[in-house]
Amino acid sequence: MLNSEVLVLNAGFVPIRITTVKEAICLMLAEKAVSVLEEDRFIKSPSLTLKIPSVISIIHYNKLPRRRVVFSKLNVIYRDDMRCQYCGERFTMRDLTVDHVIPRSRWESVTGRSMRDGFSTWHNLVCACRWCNNRKGNRLLHEIGWALLREPYEPEYMPYIIMNADKARRKGWIPFCGFNVKLVEMIA
């Protein structure tokens, strides 16, 4: 119960992170945070009885943590909304890969640039299901009559918190999920 998750909002009610019940209660007892939404369960000790918080707000913290958009395989998949950019379907993480649109063996001859110049970047990587990835192999899109769902781009901004949409619904967090939260539907 103490390790159950709690959504942390800043003083302006913008989500900044997820923590544990244990840490949330510490922050509340230290008067650094107040409870915003509670569960119907209680935590009891000899000295106090508390409703378990589900959402808390930090009293004197009004900033938003900065987040650089780190170039990573996972962030390419998130940028593309877990949707294969070749067949257009959404998949679970397990069936997703990232694919070089212009494959390694063709990069230099197609672009006239060295491998260090743009090959593994936001602009040449897309989210692809493993089946499309396999079918495409070392070919170029026009050679097989495929087109990208969307031109790959470098995101200027990524949501700070990425969370499971089901969990957010279950815990009553949806009303607090603003611009910096990305809800991801987990497909069974």
Ligand SMILES: [Zn+2]
């Ligand atoms: Zn696909």
